[in-house]
Amino acid sequence: MPDVSTLLVLTLALVLAAEFVNGWTDAPNAIAAAVSTRVLSPGIAVTMAAVLNLVGAVVTGTAVATTIGTGIVKPEFIDLHVVAAAMLTIVLWSSLTALYGIPTSESHELIAGLTGAGLAAAGPSVLLWAGWRKVIIGLGISTILGFLLSVIIMTALYWIFRRTRLATIRSTFSKLQILSTAFVAFSHGSNDGQKFMGAFALALVLGGTMAEFAVPLWVMFLCGGVMAAGTASGGWRIIKTIGFKLTRREPVNGFAAQSAGAIAILLASTFGIPLSTTHTVTSSIVGVGTTSRFSAVRWGMAGNIIIAWILTFPVCAGLGYFFFWLLNMIF
Numbered sequence: 001m002p003d004v005s006t007l008l009v010l011t012l013a014l015v016l017a018a019e020f021v022n023g024w025t026d027a028p029n030a031i032a033a034a035v036s037t038r039v040l041s042p043g044i045a046v047t048m049a050a051v052l053n054l055v056g057a058v059v060t061g062t063a064v065a066t067t068i069g070t071g072i073v074k075p076e077f078i079d080l081h082v083v084a085a086a087m088l089t090i091v092l093w094s095s096l097t098a099l100y101g102i103p104t105s106e107s108h109e110l111i112a113g114l115t116g117a118g119l120a121a122a123g124p125s126v127l128l129w130a131g132w133r134k135v136i137i138g139l140g141i142s143t144i145l146g147f148l149l150s151v152i153i154m155t156a157l158y159w160i161f162r163r164t165r166l167a168t169i170r171s172t173f174s175k176l177q178i179l180s181t182a183f184v185a186f187s188h189g190s191n192d193g194q195k196f197m198g199a200f201a202l203a204l205v206l207g208g209t210m211a212e213f214a215v216p217l218w219v220m221f222l223c224g225g226v227m228a229a230g231t232a233s234g235g236w237r238i239i240k241t242i243g244f245k246l247t248r249r250e251p252v253n254g255f256a257a258q259s260a261g262a263i264a265i266l267l268a269s270t271f272g273i274p275l276s277t278t279h280t281v282t283s284s285i286v287g288v289g290t291t292s293r294f295s296a297v298r299w300g301m302a303g304n305i306i307i308a309w310i311l312t313f314p315v316c317a318g319l320g321y322f323f324f325w326l327l328n329m330i331f
Contacts, residue, residue: 005207006331007080007081007084007207007327007331008080008203008204008206008207008208008209010084011080011083011084011087011203011206011207012200012203012204014083014084014087014088014091015083015087015196015199015200015203015223016196016200016222016223016226017087017091018087018090018091018094018106018110018196018199019193019196019200019223019226019227019230020226020227020229020230020233021090021091021094021095021106021230022090022094022106022192022195022196022227022230023050023053023226023227023228023229023230023231023232023233024098024230024231024233025094025097025098025103025104025106025238026106026188026192026231026277026278030045030049030052030053030181030184030185030188030231030258030281031045031046031048031049031181031185031239032238032239032242032281033177033180033181033242033249033253033254033257033258033285034177034178034181034254034258035239036242036249036254037174037177037249037250037251037253037254039174039177039178039181039251039254040177040178040181042239045181046231046232047232048181048182048185049181049185049188049231050228050229050231050232051185051228052182052185052186052189053185053186053188053189053193053224053227053228053231054189054193054221054224054225054227054228055186055189055224056185056186056187056188056189056190056193057189057190057192057193057194057197057220057223057224057227058189058193058217058220058221058224060189060190060194060269062194062197062198062215062220063194063269063270063271063272064190064191064194064195064198064268064269064272064273064274065194065195065197065198065201065215066198066213066215066272067131067134067198067272067273067274068110068111068114068194068195068198068199068202068274069198069199069201069202069213069215070131070202070213071128071130071131071134072111072114072115072118072127072128072131072132072135073114073115073118073126073127073128073131074118074122074125074126074127074128075202075213077118077121077122077126078114078118078121078202078206079121079206080203080206080207080331081117081121081324081327081328081331082114082117082118082121082324083114083117083199083202083203083206084323084327085113085116085117085120085319085320085321085322085323085324085326085327086110086113086114086116086117086199086320086323087113087199088113088319088323088327089109089112089113089116089117089316089319089320089323090106090109090110090113090316092319093109093312093315093316093319094106094109097308098238101238101240101241102238102241102304102305102308103238103241103242103278103282103305103308104278104308104309104312105276105277105278105279105309105312106192106195106276106278107138107191107192107195107274107275107276107277107278108276108309108312108313108316109312109316110195110196110199110274111135111274112312112313112314112315112316112317112320113316113317113319113320113323114320115127115317115320116316116317116318116319116320116321116322116324117320117321117323117324118320119317119321120320120321120324120325120328121324134271134272134273134274135274137268137273138268138273138274138275138276139275139276139279141264141267141268141273141275141280142264142268142275142276142277142279142280142283143279143280143283144283145264145267145280146260146261146264146279146280146281146282146283146284146287147283147284147286147287148287149259149260149261149263149264149284149287150256150257150260150261150283150284150285150286150287150288150291151287151288151290151291152260153256153259153260154252154253154256154257154287154288154291155291157252157255157256158291161252169250169251169252170250170251170252173250173251173252173254173255174251176251176255177251177254177255177258180254180255180258180259180262181258183258183259183262184258184261184262184265184281185231186262187261187262187265187266187269187277188265188277189224189227190265190266190269191265191266191268191269191274191275191277192227192277193223193224193227194215194269195274196223196227197215197219197220197223197224198215200219200222200223201213201214201215201216201219204219241301241305242281242282242285245298245301246282246285246286246289246297246298246301246302247285247286247288247289247296247297247298248289248296249285249288249289253288253289253292256284256288257281257284257285257287257288258281258284260284260287260288261277261280261281261283261284264280264284265277265280276309279309282302282305286302
């Protein structure tokens with residue numbers, strides 16, 4: 001039978017695989033608006049997002065990582081089987097939805113996968129309410145706050161530039177949207193990058209490599225670098241969905257949506273709240289679309305995305321439960 005060290009190596013590899021998929025499928029959050037408004041070419045946009053994802057993951061602390069590593073499921077009931085099962089869940093579900101161009105939340109996949117595997121390991125008593133309270137708050141920030149901030153920012157911009165020539169507005173916000181794209185990429189790294197750092201550090205503790213939970217600098221750079229590599233590979237089907245299939249945008253709309261999303265994400269990261277950057281940015285895009293007219297949003301596509309979001313929790317919890325059972329049989 002394989003020993004613990006084999007399971008540890010497998011678990012760490014799965015964490016990095018999930019981090020890579022996270023960068024690959026979440027790249028559209030940062031660059032879809034800039035690509036769709038033709039402010040940046042796809043190649044330049046992806047490269048910029050990859051670099052700033054890494055910077056955001058490394059320099060913004062470890063509050064979110066700590067929540068993921070110690071706040072969702074009681075640490076004393078977590079073993080390497082639980083972490084590995086959650087990572088397998090992310091890789092499978094994210095890859096499947098990406099094939100259909102549907103943006104989903106690796107954050108919620110991670111939380112649901114950990115929950116399902118934890119339930120398989122020790123039952124309902126394994127869940128921690130304090131961490132789940134942050135998850136619920138994150139749901140509100142990612143959807144409601146992202147939507148409302150984008151409406152407020154877009155409405156304010158309409159009023160401020162109401163007498164400005166359209167050509168001037170396009171020229172101005174073509175430049176400003178480069179900054180807002182960078183802002184989203186940095187904020188994405190600050191939240192999503194930390195989640196997998198937390199999982200990686202937790203696996204090191206469970207495998208006996210570290211005595212207590214902490215996120216060393218080398219773990220930050222390793223996970224951040226893998227996420228950047230995933231981002232650099234691009235997720236073009238999802239970029240098409242977010243950038244072109246939800247609503248039509250000018251640079252000023254893209255700037256408003258990205259600024260709203262980035263503010264909401266950084267706010268959550270500051271308080272250690274794990275939220276879905278996908279939910280946040282998509283909700284911001286929908287909010288911007290509604291400021292021109294309600295019919296400007298393609299609600300059929302938005303509905304498909306929402307259905308995928310709803311399915312993520314039960315499906316990934318079930319997958320986490322199954323993968324824990326499978327890994328427990330093998331190891």
